[in-house]
Amino acid sequence: MSSHSLLAMHNLTVMDTFFAGIRTVLAKSPETFTKEFDRFTETYDESVKLFDSAEKLWAKVDSERGKGRLAREKLASGQTSKE
Known part of the structure; x- marks a missing residue:
């Protein structure tokens, strides 16, 4: 708990x-x-290409974890990959 306080004070x-x-x-x-x-x-990219890249990487993570229990739970709850 003290580490959280120190980090908050630092920030x-x-x-x-x-x-x-x-x-x-x-x-x-x-x-x-x-x-x-x-x-x-x-200097900084105003088009925020970082978010586009992150979205693609997250889709890959989502598909990789879709091979086990989490995928079955996702299907059972009716969620789609865009939620």
Whole structure:
């Protein structure tokens, strides 16, 4: 339980530091923030191809696990692979 608390504290500290940095840049030089924001959006894939890839990989996992008890339970409950 303490590891969960420490991880949560760490994550909150990281987020607080991140947003403090944003506030500092905005206060000192809004133009710098705009420039950095533009650089960020140019660097990262906005089409989110990662999700397409993950969906295909999950379909493979779903079909592989469909060879045993889970597949029989899925059929018995009437679920389809798209649910």
